[in-house]
Amino acid sequence: MTEDSKDRPEPGSGAGSDRQPTGQIHDAPSDPRSAGAPRGGSFGPGEAHTYGYGPQGPRHSTAQYPPQHNPTNPFPGYAAPYGNPHDGGHVAAPPRRPVRTGLVVGAVALALVSGGVGGAVGALVTRPDSSRPPVTNALEAPKPNISNASTAPAGSTQAVAQKVLPSVVMIKVASSRAEGEGSGVILSSDGLILTNNHVASGGGQNAKMEVVFADGSTAPATLVGADPVSDLAVIKASGRSGLAPIELGTSADLQVGQSVVAIGSPLGLAGTVTTGIVSALNRPVVTSGEGSDASPAVSPVIDAIQTDAAINPGNSGGALVDGNGKLIGINTAIATLGPADVVGGQTGSIGLGFAIPVDQARRVADELSKTGRATYAQIGITVSRQQDPAQQASGAKVRDVTPDGPAARAGxxxxxxxxxxxxxxxxxxxxxxxxxxxxxxxDKVKVTYTDERGGNSRTVEVTLSGAPAEGGR
Structure with missing residues (x-):
């Protein structure tokens, strides 16, 4: 499939054009804060767009449900005391008791209003009784001894966080028309940083970038290269050395159910660590490119890792790592239940987050850092985004084949x-x-195809060609 006009799903068709109000997927952001900052709209299942949070806070809110006020009960969440006269209750007269018991009750009442008398009487009524068990108090227990608070068990989330946090940064982007925040991972000790394209370009042309490191120090940054097709970018922090590069793992052997840790700056909260698992692999996630400088002709489609680790606006560009602290993905998008233009503009994690696999990110980052541009594979066909109603076979229907392209040469x-x-x-x-x-x-791939009725299945080998990404720089 070519990545020019012939390699994209047909414009105006499918879920992206229907703008369904549910099942949305959003880039987990650069966070445009100005009123004029780009905002994503609603779209259909499997689609995504860039979004962030505004100057008054996140375009995202959580409904609060305070206990209903009860004028007869000044303490919401607790039952009104027995005999509240406002509730029509009655205060029962205390039963008649022997005189000796009555003296004890009178002594307690005195203790509430008079410290001297109450103390003396209290001593009388709390005289040690050998039949009662001894009283223990947690406040009197000694503090535990801590030999080394920074040591975490090997393989634990604490150990992963201690290893990875120094390699994850917050990225602030600001221009005259927008500002926002995202995350990034350090690639080199002299300041090369990998992030999302929608983070680096979220402020538009001539935007200024600032990197905030784990120790709180900051440095200005410049764009090295960006690729709207993969939604990746490389930036360079100025005047820094001795940084801690992240350790790259591989996404080729990931397993569903595998434990993962996400690290980034959701809602501007730098160094946030969340945990989860790999929920699914090879999820096709479409981002609209809104909120970035992506060419309208480019459809960013991510072959994503799905995770239930909490990812929120500001996590974009941050790290998804395995139990050894090795990078396996770049956090990029989240799914939400409703349109992005309600409840302040966005919603938070519902346990459906998506990350770009590290094997793809490594190749693109290497090209961007060396040439400022990236290439991508294409097969030389145009396909329909949605299944044709008359189509009986489940799959991608080929609408056009590029002459002398990879698919045409394979027949x-x-x-x-x-x-x-x-x-x-x-x-x-x-x-x-x-x-x-x-x-x-x-790369050589085997392509299996059938007719519309699902018959006459054939498998052919196709050698994929390459093309530079449109809109890259």
């Missing part, structure tokens, strides 16, 4: 339905785009 004709790339099932046009872009130019 793939228009009108067929692609059902598989290698061993990966394809159930939509976006899934095909994500699968192709997860490869490198020059």
């Amino acid at each position: 793939i004709p228009p009108g067929v339905v692609v059902t598989r790339i290698d061993d990966r099932p394809i159930d939509s046009g976006n899934a095909l785009v994500a699968a192709v872009r997860s490869h490198q130019p020059g």
